Amino acid sequence: MFLTKPNTSCSDGAALSAAKFIPYGRQSIDAEDIAAVVAALQSDYLTTGPMVEAFEQAFAHATGAEHAVSCNSGTAALHLAALAFDLQPGDAVVVPTLTFLATANVVRMCGADVVFSDVDPHTGLVTATALEEALARVPAGKSVRAAFPVHLNGQVCDMEALSRVAVEAGIEMVEDACHALGAPGIGATKYSQMACFSTHAVKAVATGEGGVVTTADAERARRMRSLRSHGILRDPDRFRQCELAFNRGTWNPWYYEMQEIGWNYRMPDILCALGMSQLKKLDEFSRRRREIAALYDELLRPLFPAIQSVPHGQDGHGWHLYAVLVDFAGFGISRGGAMERLRAAGVGTQVHYLPVHRQPYYRGLYGDLHLPGADSYYERCLSLPFFPAMSNDDVKRVVTALRELAG
Numbered sequence: 001m002f003l004t005k006p007n008t009s010c011s012d013g014a015a016l017s018a019a020k021f022i023p024y025g026r027q028s029i030d031a032e033d034i035a036a037v038v039a040a041l042q043s044d045y046l047t048t049g050p051m052v053e054a055f056e057q058a059f060a061h062a063t064g065a066e067h068a069v070s071c072n073s074g075t076a077a078l079h080l081a082a083l084a085f086d087l088q089p090g091d092a093v094v095v096p097t098l099t100f101l102a103t104a105n106v107v108r109m110c111g112a113d114v115v116f117s118d119v120d121p122h123t124g125l126v127t128a129t130a131l132e133e134a135l136a137r138v139p140a141g142k143s144v145r146a147a148f149p150v151h152l153n154g155q156v157c158d159m160e161a162l163s164r165v166a167v168e169a170g171i172e173m174v175e176d177a178c179h180a181l182g183a184p185g186i187g188a189t190k191y192s193q194m195a196c197f198s199t200h201a202v203k204a205v206a207t208g209e210g211g212v213v214t215t216a217d218a219e220r221a222r223r224m225r226s227l228r229s230h231g232i233l234r235d236p237d238r239f240r241q242c243e244l245a246f247n248r249g250t251w252n253p254w255y256y257e258m259q260e261i262g263w264n265y266r267m268p269d270i271l272c273a274l275g276m277s278q279l280k281k282l283d284e285f286s287r288r289r290r291e292i293a294a295l296y297d298e299l300l301r302p303l304f305p306a307i308q309s310v311p312h313g314q315d316g317h318g319w320h321l322y323a324v325l326v327d328f329a330g331f332g333i334s335r336g337g338a339m340e341r342l343r344a345a346g347v348g349t350q351v352h353y354l355p356v357h358r359q360p361y362y363r364g365l366y367g368d369l370h371l372p373g374a375d376s377y378y379e380r381c382l383s384l385p386f387f388p389a390m391s392n393d394d395v396k397r398v399v400t401a402l403r404e405l406a407g
């Protein structure tokens with residue numbers, strides 16, 4: 001489906017029309033990345049080796065975090081974060097409904113309940129007002145423990161305002177920063193307890209699958225490293241069964257302890273090596289993404305108000321997705337029809353996201369909720385092709401195809 005014509009000598013966008021399909025997102029893997037993976041494959045470790053710690057340190061450095069805990073998906077990162085504050089049945093977490101499934105699903109994986117918040121209809125982001133409104137809807141008898149703000153598209157939520165509400169309510173904040181790696185300050189957890197990232201193929205740095213939790217809390221970082229590996233503890237100071245652990249004061253070399261249930265959420269050395277190599281290019285990827293975004297802004301301006309870019313916000317941007325809000329009815333075309341026409345013109349698009357409360361699983365649990373901001377954003381949103389390897393001509397082709405929708 002994502003065919004690229006092998007003719008690479010043809011870099012002029014106009015000449016390529018309909019020749020090259022532009023997907024909505026694509027990883028950038030170069031010879032250095034491949035060499036890093038090959039070196040890891042030839043090393044003594046494929047699973048947990050020196051690359052894990054090296055990747056975690058590089059990630060902490062890149063985000064300004066105290067601790068970075070790697071794991072094998074963004075979903076695992078969110079799950080570990082929830083486990084790290086002991087989320088359990090009887091608890092509730094506020095999750096904006098305009099997100100990927102995993103943000104809500106990890107709450108259910110802990111047996112706790114999701115309280116879906118609405119979002120701003122223009123940005124798709126949870127606001128302090130929307131958080132307050134959701135907190136007021138927490139069912140009696142449930143103990144609300146946290147809010148999971150989502151930096152949709154890479155736009156940064158107003159964390160300072162959200163944290164005022166969270167502190168007032170006495171709850172944790174865990175950022176779903178899967179779209180926001182590279183945004184200024186994201187990962188440093190100034191206004192939150194933890195931030196979760198994904199290194200899935202389409203995200204800012206790609207390892208295929210992978211995830212990271214950042215936190216300033218050393219004890220939680222330690223616990224998440226244990227939870228990602230079956231709950232295993234190897235720190236003799238923490239052992240409870242001294243008679244099994246020690247023989248006349250000497251640690252039995254085979255002995256480890258499990259004091260709580262854990263998972264296998266480890267990120268392999270091979271992927272950590274790829275992640276290290278990718279992280280070196282994060283600044284360059286971000287720079288190119290900002291450049292492409294600025295070009296889209298400029299070329300789309302004449303199409304306002306029929307097509308408008310999602311506002312970029314005041315607090316920096318991770319530039320994961322470039323989304324527009326389209327008045328499809330005004331064009332006399334359905335969104336599906338528009339996507340088909342764009343596809344025929346070689347332009348891939350996507351919708352991020354169907355509000356999660358409208359999924360059958362959640363409707364079965366919580367019934368039909370009225371979250372008009374999320375519905376309004378959802379009805380109009382469309383993610384355009386956006387990745388560092390796009391050429392300026394690719395961007396122009398996308399905008400031309402959009403303009404032709406109107407005509």
Ligand SMILES: *Cc1c(COP(=O)(O)O)cnc(C)c1O
Pocket residue numbers: 073074075076099100102103150176178179198199200209210211
């Ligand atoms: C990608 C993503 C996740 C999950 O990450 P995986 O690595 O695919 O498990 C969670 N939340 C958001 C907003 C995402 O975009």
